[in-house]
């Protein structure tokens with residue numbers, strides 16, 4: 001880990017940088033795949049699955065039979081764990097349901113707002129290096145609660161052409177019926193344009209690696225909405241002397257093991273904390289099955305010592321972490337000043353993994369500093385708000401003259417006429 005002690009504020013810009021991605025090649029690859037899927041549909045989809053996932057398939061569609069088989073392969077313990085997680089995720093997201101708002105803004109003028117589920121949503125479930133079936137729950141459960149009519153799920157197959165059984169079980173459990181084995185850019189392109197087998201959707205959700213994230217950004221330029229840029233996982237831990245080094249390190253490694261381009265940051269207030277963290281890191285890292293991945297991510301990661309609380313807060317808001325663990329004595333000071341973070345975890349007994357799986361909050365969160373401007377996935381993301389108004393004869397008489405004046409001032413005579421005709425009709429009747 002890179003160590004930085006009491007950095008100058010002028011160094012912060014450098015310290016908040018995430019690992020650099022090869023943007024130029026990435027964009028060219030995304031454009032190439034999008035063009036091919038748009039013109040050749042399923043034929044291109046299967047060719048890219050062969051090229052990028054080394055899976056030779058005759059169709060991307062996952063049948064009922066495959067889901068039935070998968071269901072039998074998932075242990076009862078895992079089914080029970082998924083059930084517990086789904087209950088908590090469901091409870092937290094159901095509580096986010098917005099109420100209908102109705103206001104009589106002037107006598108005879110009633111306005112109201114209602115939230116409706118987006119009709120067709122696409123959910124991307126990462127599966128390149130780990131089968132993230134927890135993401136199925138994080139996306140399909142709120143989609144169902146929001147009242148989305150169609151949920152299209154895409155996830156990459158392994159080189160054996162199969163999808164991890166837990167992903168299929170979680171999909172059925174959450175009520176998803178349209179499941180496709182296709183990943184990466186080609187999955188996002190398929191849901192953007194639609195192919196012979198995969199429906200076009202209105203909005204695409206879900207995290208993924210840099211290919212998936214860049215493809216979602218391309219989809220949004222082509223008129224399909226996206227949740228947010230949810231790329232390589234990241235975590236910032238703010239730890240004072242009350243934080244237990246072994247816990248801090250376990251959390252840092254939990255996000256470092258996601259991918260070589262993940263980044264974790266540990267901010268400490270006292271430089272004497274650094275040695276214990278580094279020693280723990282070596283011990284815990286050595287025992288991880290995904291040691292090689294985590295090790296690479298740790299090379300991009302940092303321990304930063306900032307002695308002053310206000311500077312710590314300012315740095316963290318500048319970094320805008322996807323996940324923010326707060327493990328300090330003066331918790332309230334830090335909590336009051338959180339401005340930019342995807343999701344916050346408080347105290348020694350709130351590991352980041354709790355939010356990844358089962359506390360109830362959503363784990364699909366903005367990365368790469370996008371927490372400055374985006375929320376993580378929540379129920380609202382699956383809904384649109386539609387406004388309604390109904391105006392009576394008295395109502396149009398009340399607000400009509402103001403509309404006439406404003407329309408005339410904007411030099412829009414037809415707008416004015418739409419009111420004038422009605423007012424004249426009422427006067428003459």
Ligand SMILES: NC(=O)c1ccc[n+]([C@@H]2O[C@H](COP(=O)([O-])OP(=O)(O)OC[C@H]3O[C@@H](n4cnc5c(N)ncnc54)[C@H](O)[C@@H]3O)[C@@H](O)[C@H]2O)c1
Nearest residue numbers: 126127128129156183184207208209230232233258364365
């Ligand atoms: N921000 C969040 O909310 C969040 C949540 C969960 C996971 N994540 C992140 O999701 C990512 C999952 O990544 P993953 O790779 O395991 O799975 P993935 O499903 O995102 O990506 C796998 C796909 O990448 C494509 N791909 C791989 N190499 C390619 C290449 N050279 N050219 C074109 N396409 C290529 C393949 O089509 C493959 O199907 C991790 O970075 C993890 O940190 C983020």
Ligand SMILES: N[C@H](CO)Cc1c[nH]c[nH+]1
Nearest residue numbers: 132134135233234356363
């Ligand atoms: N930490 C990831 C979000 O960045 C989500 C996840 C799924 N499974 C494990 N972790």
Ligand SMILES: [Zn+2]
Nearest residue numbers: 233254255356
């Ligand atoms: Zn995770």
